[in-house]
Amino acid sequence: MTASDYIISCLATRMYSEPKDDGLLGFTAAGLVIRNRVMAGWGPWLTLITDHDKYSAKPDEPRILRFGDPDHDTIFRRTIGIAENIFGGREKDITEGALFYGRLDDCSEDFKERIVRPRKITDDSEFANRESQEFAIHPMVAKIGRQMFFK
16 A cells, blocks of 8 residues: 555545535535645645544534445445545546535534634725725635535
8 A cells, every 4th residue: 555545545534424415526525625725735635634623614523434345335435536536636626626614504603703704894905995895705615515615
């Protein structure tokens, strides 16, 4: 097993541990968010896979890792293939570069305050010529299943 194989296996396990509500599309989106964080310089793959729940919409309720059986579980086998494509940069980014995601009907108040809600800009910034406009620091860029994705 190579280091890349290990990372892909860890990524697939993290993806497979996502809620099943949105199926393979949800698993794929979760893996893509991890890749986006790696590409944005947040840290190396294994750190971001391990710390995935640190950035969760519900950080006080970490997900329990579910281990799939590649010999008997076709969904997990497909998840491994998708994880391989994500790691290799071949999977299309359906999240549009998102760095955060969550269900808006089931996220913490902290997540709503930091990520979801727009901020008013009323200072002497580049937007000073507009009176009290709202601009999102983390704009919503995609909706996949029941999850909303933010940059």
